[in-house]
Amino acid sequence: MLQQWHQRTTAGKITILACFIVLEGLLDLIVIPIGIKSIGLPSDFSITLAKVIELGVILGLNALMLRQRFYWRGMSRRSIITVAICLTIWCILMGVGKHSWSRVGTGILIGLLAAIPEETMYRGVVLGNLIRVFSGKHRVGVALWVSTFLFALAHVSNISSQSAYVTLCQVVQVLGLGLLLGVFYLRSGSLLASMAMHFGLDYTVTVLNGFTASSADHTRLISSVIISAIYGLIALAVYKGAHHAPRLITTNDQH
Structure with a gap:
């Protein structure tokens, strides 16, 4: 094959x-x-x-x-346990105070339902496959941007349950998020890393804002652009700041 x-x-x-x-x-x-x-x-x-x-x-x-092969072994067992403990503590802390425990349960459910299939699709399959498809020294960057664009584009389907303006704001924010998640997958060599980050972010947003989309005011698009830019800057720092070749790239070269 x-x-x-x-x-x-x-x-x-x-x-x-x-x-x-x-x-x-x-x-x-x-x-x-x-x-x-x-x-x-x-x-x-x-x-x-x-x-x-x-x-x-x-x-x-x-x-x-x-x-397309999925990569899980980039994270050590100790790292996986540490991330799991941190996420558990974060879930508990978010439930203390003004947030109800029912919303915490909803946040956990939404976080898992979003993170697992979306990361499997867009980081595990699409990004991993595009790295194999493209050639040249910029193939990883091209694959990362293309998979990020497809990830953001997929969220346009949310327009069926919310306004076009809210959907636009979500797509803009997801562009930066997808870039960050892709970089974490590349640098960690484990799909668990991007899943954990995706879960943590979706869980936090759900606990703070609830399941339904918030109202569409004129400042929402500006805040979405700012958040997306922050995600992108962090992704750039993580991608450029490492001094070793991405494990996922090295492994893919073996195919």
Whole structure:
């Protein structure tokens, strides 16, 4: 399979990846929601089931079309335990004071449902695959930006449940976030790192603001641009500040 992959042209590889993204999107946005809606399940359970099925679709399509390897071993066991402890403490601290424990539970659920399938899709499959597709000394940077753009573009689908303005603000903010998550995946060599960061951010936002999108005022777009820029600057510092080659890149070169 790997030999056949290398024998394909760059255009052929991009075509297969594009088909994978389109097919996953159609199943995620149309087929899965229609199927779950026809069953008539409660809202919270429907969302959870949809995300679980989405993760299964991503893994299944990847196995059939791309066979992109997922990288988990970049983080040591001690690092994983440390991150888990820190996230647990953070979840508890966010529940103390003015925030209700029910909102904490919602935050944990939303954080997991967003982080696991989205990181598997856009960092695990798309970014990892694009690094194999592109060539040249700038291939990693190009792959990082393309996967980040696709990640942000995927959030346009949220316009079905919120205003166009709020969706625009979300897409702008996600551009910086996707860049940061991609850099953490590259530098850590572990999908767990980007999943943990994604979970922590979504959990915090949900506990602070609730599940529904906040009101669309004229300052929201400005704050989204600022937050996105901060994410981008941190990503640049992490990417440029390391003195060793990204583990994910080194491993991908072995294919």
